Amino acid sequence: MTYSPLIISTVAVFITLLYASYLDVKERRVPFRTWYPMLVVGMIATIVLFYQNTENISLICGYLALVASFLYADYLDNHEPGTPFRLQYLAIVLALPILSWFLLPILTTGHMPETQLIPWYIMFAGLLGYVSYREYKREPERRLTAKQARKEAQRESNVEEVLTRWYFVLVVVILAIASFYMIGSGNWGIPGIYIALAAVFCGVFYIFGQMRLFGGADAWALIFIAFCIPTFPITPLFKASPIGFLAFSVLINALILNLVAPLGIFIINVVKKNRAPLQYMFFGFPVKGEKIQEAWGFVMEDFTEKEGKIERKFIGFWDSLRRMRSDEGRVYTKDLREHPEEFEKELGTYKKAGNVWISYAVPFILPITAGLITAILFGDILFTIMSFVTGGA
Incomplete structure (x- = not known):
């Protein structure tokens, strides 16, 4: 063609x-x-x-x-x-x-x-x-x-x-x-x-x-x-890719390149001595509660206040996925910034909590752009690796 x-x-x-x-x-x-x-x-x-x-x-x-x-x-x-x-x-x-x-x-x-x-x-x-x-x-x-x-x-x-x-x-x-x-x-x-x-x-x-x-x-x-x-x-x-469909190779390359971000976040958390369950160390970081509206991402913890004390726990993976799908119970920093009047209680709790863990918010469109460049110039990363491993390179 x-x-x-x-x-x-x-x-x-x-x-x-x-x-x-x-x-x-x-x-x-x-x-x-x-x-x-x-x-x-x-x-x-x-x-x-x-x-x-x-x-x-x-x-x-x-x-x-x-x-x-x-x-x-x-x-x-x-x-x-x-x-x-x-x-x-x-x-x-x-x-x-x-x-x-x-x-x-x-x-x-x-x-x-x-x-x-x-x-x-x-x-x-x-x-x-x-x-x-x-x-x-x-x-x-x-x-x-x-x-x-x-x-x-x-x-x-x-x-x-x-x-x-x-x-x-x-x-x-x-x-x-x-x-x-x-x-x-x-x-x-x-x-x-x-x-x-x-x-x-x-x-x-x-x-x-x-x-x-x-x-x-x-x-x-x-x-x-x-x-x-x-x-x-x-x-x-x-x-x-064998089928020659570029968009699929762009997606695969973007997903592979996007794996670099969690590793970098984990290293930064280790260097800064941020402490959290291991899986959260790859996908989030703590920010000061009073400045959470300046950050980008969503809150990774649930907070309750009992007798003046703040109790906190990390949101599990499946619970987080459920909240994302239902658009209920997940707090985005964008909403805190744009609709503070609806989150007065949450904002007050975050300030009392000191530090709040939020997800990292690198837009996926950046890996997509990188995936497009790598796909056009170098091809499908996954297919190349598989060909090399199986001796087809």
């Missing part, structure tokens, strides 16, 4: 990731519009790549359908009730699969394609249509504090609310199934595997972001890397 268009896309992605990393470190927030220039350049480059190598318009429309579905999901997630609802966005999202799965294959082959995708498209259109209708009819919400919003979200457990929250899981499954079908039927050919892999990969990280198992900016960074640079733009120095 010809990869030259992806070099331009890679430069755009790298510059955007550097800027997003700066914003995340400084403000702990990356506005969604930050990704727009990178996405525009990356989409154009990917479309040119697909056309140069296949001249398959159905494949290109399938790619656009995937990207449009994710952007529309973000639009639904962030649409403010009471503001105009853009039904034209829904029309575009529904039209692209029709072109890709049905009309263009008919024009190309001259005969009707198999009908297996028709029920899947009906499900796809039905899900997006239903959720769009609910969003269109949704009334503006009353102002709630952060704690009140979390409690109300927990009470919304009926079928309609669950479907509205998790509909995109089904949408991603449908897109993946359709992609593999189009490959198997010969309509897309082997390059279609990049669209199928992107559907699965991006779907997983979108869902992780929704479940708060992954930062929003981090999830979108990986999603847009998959959209903008579907494969390696140049031959890396060592080993690329």
